[in-house]
Amino acid sequence: MRRVLVLGGTWDARDLAARLDADPAVSVTSSLAGRVRDPVLPVGDVRIGGFGGVDGLAEWLQVNDIDAVVDATHPFAARITANAADATARVDVPLLVLRRREWEPGPGDRWHTVPDLAAAAGAVPALGERVFLTIGRQGVDAFADGSGWFLVRAIDPPDVSMPARSELLLDRGPFSVDDEVSLMRRHRIDVVVTKNSGGALTSAKLEAARRLDIPVVMVSRTPIPVGVASTSDLEVAVRWLTQPHGQRPRIV
Structure with missing residues (x-):
């Protein structure tokens, strides 16, 4: 055995x-x-x-x-x-x-690749005011001092500091592209922040961002x-x- x-x-x-x-x-x-x-x-x-x-x-x-x-x-x-x-x-x-x-950018993608969450937080202000934060619940505090508005999606509530202006969305993938497009439109998202986790389970947000011409801040592994x-x-x-x-x- x-x-x-x-x-x-x-x-x-x-x-x-x-x-x-x-x-x-x-x-x-x-x-x-x-x-x-x-x-x-x-x-x-x-x-x-x-x-x-x-x-x-x-x-x-x-x-x-x-x-x-x-x-x-x-x-x-x-x-x-x-x-x-x-x-x-x-x-x-x-x-x-x-x-x-890993995910790789394709035609029409507007990726800004950064080495870590601190760099992602630093890149966000120049890209948009309304941020879709899809990094899970860990590391959300890297954005706690952000001046923008954040839609934070995670499976469980973060146990660290949240941005002052934010909304928490508890949800678990997989997500469809149409649902992600609808979510981003409804919340008037300007920029998406995510980790390059790869796989199909949560990749729909990338296609949605491509369709809506929304920049993506991509954190490297x-x-x-x-x-x-x-x-x-x-x-x-x-x-x-x-x-x-x-x-x-x-x-x-």
């Missing part, structure tokens, strides 16, 4: 857990950080909550005799990814990062740690996990 730990509550992580759970030769445990109040749970065994940093994760991997780890967390969960890289290296457990492909194998292909991840160690496909 091959024991696999899947980190993350993303759709990618749930898809992977379902595939692995169907394999009688694999025992899969999914780990969720517990930051979402009502998460959509994957099939199979689930643990909720942190490990206690690198030391705690390394100990958990050894105690539970884990054979491989897949980091399928949100592309912006940089701290978890770094901890996973350090912990697996310490106890010599293979690690694979499963990351959906933090790079995956050097030397860590990664893929955006679920099938590659499944083969990597289900093949014997010496026969796993090489991933760089």
Whole structure:
């Protein structure tokens, strides 16, 4: 029995857990950080909550005799990814990062790519007064001193400072393009701020912005740690996990 730990509550992580759970030769445990109040749970065994940093994760991997780890967390969960890289290296457990492909600008897009949320907050005033903030609930405080009006969309309410002039919209994707166009028109949005999380689940806002000729401030991802194998292909991840160690496909 091959024991696999899947980190993350993303759709990618749930898809992977379902595939692995169907394999009688694999025992899969999914780990969720517990930051979402009502998460959509994957099939199979689930643990909720942190490990206690690198030391705690390394100990958990050894105690539970884990054979491989897949980091399928949100592309912006940089701290978890770094901890996973350090912990697996310490106890010599293979690690694979499963990351959906980044969004790329197309014809008609008006993207302003920035390295982080602080830079995004600095870019907004020159682009518009009414801001659609779609970065989730974490990091909203980077915009707390903004003078504009903000529509903040998140699954759960932010536990940090909100902009003084703002409206909170609690909602969970997927979203349709028509609904996103209607939402932006209704709130007279001038600029969209988002993270380059990739995937189809929340990409409709980008098509809506393109249709309405609205600029998008796009926050870049933090790079995956050097030397860590990664893929955006679920099938590659499944083969990597289900093949014997010496026969796993090489991933760089």
